[in-house]
Amino acid sequence: MTLTTIGIIGLIVLVIVLFSKMPVGFVMAFIGFLG
Numbered sequence: 001m002t003l004t005t006i007g008i009i010g011l012i013v014l015v016i017v018l019f020s021k022m023p024v025g026f027v028m029a030f031i032g033f034l035g
Helices: 003-021 023-034
Strands: none
Touching (some): 003 023
């Protein structure tokens, strides 16, 4: 698999896990990832 594919799969997994556990943590992680 390419690095991009691995990154996309990783992001999807993170979204599912973080959203199911704590939406606030997901938002903070997303903002931190962007900036």
